Amino acid sequence: MQDVPTFRQVRFLEKRQQILDSAARLFSQKGYEKASLEEIAARLKLTKASLYHYVRSKKEILFHIQVQAIEEAVRALHEVIASDRDPVEKLREAVRSHVRIVTKRPVTNLLKDQELILPRKLRTRLISERDHFEKIFQELILEGVEKGVFERGNWKMGAKAALGALNRIPMWYNPKGALSAEEIGDAMAEFILRGFGVTIKTGGDRQGEEKP
Amino acid sequence: MQDVPTFRQVRFLEKRQQILDSAARLFSQKGYEKASLEEIAARLKLTKASLYHYVRSKKEILFHIQVQAIEEAVRALHEVIASDRDPVEKLREAVRSHVRIVTKRPVTNLLKDQELILPRKLRTRLISERDHFEKIFQELILEGVEKGVFERGNWKMGAKAALGALNRIPMWYNPKGALSAEEIGDAMAEFILRGFGVTIKTGGDRQGEEKP
CATH class of the missing domain: 1.10.357.10 (Tetracycline Repressor, domain 2)
Structure with missing residues (x-):
């Protein structure tokens, strides 16, 4: 059985999911190649640096x-x-x-x-x-x-x-x-x-x- | 009715077709993104400069x-x-x-x-x-x-x-x-x-x- 996640962990996963969902929409609109991490971050009012806290790369997304x-x-x-x-x-x-x-x-x-x-x-x-x-x-x-x-x-x-x-x-x-x-x-x-x-x-x- | 193509034109189109066919194989093996014009040219023993004589860009290919x-x-x-x-x-x-x-x-x-x-x-x-x-x-x-x-x-x-x-x-x-x-x-x-x-x-x- 897995441990119950802490509040911080839940928040982390929620934010990460928001990033994935937003990126998916962007990929589908512009295509994967043209979509940039900057734009994914900007759409969620994040800096690119804080985006890296949740995902390592566009490929990983x-x-x-x-x-x-x-x-x-x-x-x-x-x-x-x-x-x-x-x-x-x-x-x-x-x-x-x-x-x-x-x-x-x-x-x-x-x-x-x-x-x-x-x-x-x-x-x-x-x-x-x-x-x-x-x-x-x-x-x-x-x-x-x-x-x-x-x-x-x-x-x-x-x-x-x-x-x-x-x-x-x-x-x-x-x-x-x-x-x-x-x-x-x-x-x-x-x-x-x-x-x-x-x-x-x-x-x-x-x-x-x-x-x- | 179209004019009959000259020998030079036929040669040009044949070469161009070779480039397209070879590029198609490369795209399918490595994916479009990873395939470079250099590699497409090299496979046909062409320089990149002479490749540009036949096609303008990878996108055009x-x-x-x-x-x-x-x-x-x-x-x-x-x-x-x-x-x-x-x-x-x-x-x-x-x-x-x-x-x-x-x-x-x-x-x-x-x-x-x-x-x-x-x-x-x-x-x-x-x-x-x-x-x-x-x-x-x-x-x-x-x-x-x-x-x-x-x-x-x-x-x-x-x-x-x-x-x-x-x-x-x-x-x-x-x-x-x-x-x-x-x-x-x-x-x-x-x-x-x-x-x-x-x-x-x-x-x-x-x-x-x-x-x-």
């Missing part, structure tokens, strides 16, 4: 942002798996909750190029966190396959396709767009479930369908 | 690599659409050919962060090229929807899911991996076709399926 996003996704997935729904409802809920995470967190999109920026140690940890997430997602699919609810086919490639579709959302998601994150989650869940061979009756124009 | 990849994808898609196959076979072939392109070209994965690096003018052109590609892909899907072969549901979101799955492939594709690009293309095509409601009988273990 990037690393923590990415890892936190994956950890949140892993927690959400564990929760879904632990529930006593059937595989179809589990996958639907897993997709919906993942869409919520990738649309809420501005920098969840793991960019290969950004990973290459990281020092080897951090990069290795990041990749292993992501692999861990993918493994849990695969378990969820495999459960459905073994129960005969999902098509076996090449189910691992199906899992890759599903995660690719979801993790690509931050590339085009627009909070002011025609569809809300919830609607995107529903539509993605239907597409992915069908991809695994589940028959789904769609409601036609129900989901914000528009004529081109 | 990145831009051309991305645009060429999209242009190739657009050409492939046009070819598929012009053929007299039914919508199912068109979509299957479109997916297969897109997988061929994204696995062959090391930097096809349009990274939002990389786009933000580009000067506004180049970025705008890149985004419009990508939108153009997506529009053609949507037309292909819509044809199937209107013929009643694909589920209408939220077909635009389905198109986004499909392209997301495909454009994310460079993040995990390993040329030495268990599945060839062709096998990945086949599996992706099946998953995506099912996503649009097409019933597909899968061959079970046929496609490199392995026990976990």
Whole structure:
């Protein structure tokens, strides 16, 4: 069991989290390269020197942002798996909750190029966190396959396709767009479930369908 | 009609293409940030000064690599659409050919962060090229929807899911991996076709399926 953190420690972690959240927004607006530590500090009315009290470098900030996003996704997935729904409802809920995470967190999109920026140690940890997430997602699919609810086919490639579709959302998601994150989650869940061979009756124009 | 290029012009374009191809490989290995113009030049036994004869900057190289990849994808898609196959076979072939392109070209994965690096003018052109590609892909899907072969549901979101799955492939594709690009293309095509409601009988273990 971990020791209860002191008030000072809690304050430290809260401040650090503020820095990470603010940096994530800035990265997503300007891109990682153009965002400077000075600007991250200025946005929080900190000096650059006091920023260094909480984080060592821009790379470390990037690393923590990415890892936190994956950890949140892993927690959400564990929760879904632990529930006593059937595989179809589990996958639907897993997709919906993942869409919520990738649309809420501005920098969840793991960019290969950004990973290459990281020092080897951090990069290795990041990749292993992501692999861990993918493994849990695969378990969820495999459960459905073994129960005969999902098509076996090449189910691992199906899992890759599903995660690719979801993790690509931050590339085009627009909070002011025609569809809300919830609607995107529903539509993605239907597409992915069908991809695994589940028959789904769609409601036609129900989901914000528009004529081109 | 364009004038026939002179021998000198052809040589110039060939050399320029060599530079772009070599740079693409380097970007994909080290990441865009860490790759230097010096190294790109050195790999082709050019001086940096003579490299500047062909390209103005690293950003311009990145831009051309991305645009060429999209242009190739657009050409492939046009070819598929012009053929007299039914919508199912068109979509299957479109997916297969897109997988061929994204696995062959090391930097096809349009990274939002990389786009933000580009000067506004180049970025705008890149985004419009990508939108153009997506529009053609949507037309292909819509044809199937209107013929009643694909589920209408939220077909635009389905198109986004499909392209997301495909454009994310460079993040995990390993040329030495268990599945060839062709096998990945086949599996992706099946998953995506099912996503649009097409019933597909899968061959079970046929496609490199392995026990976990």
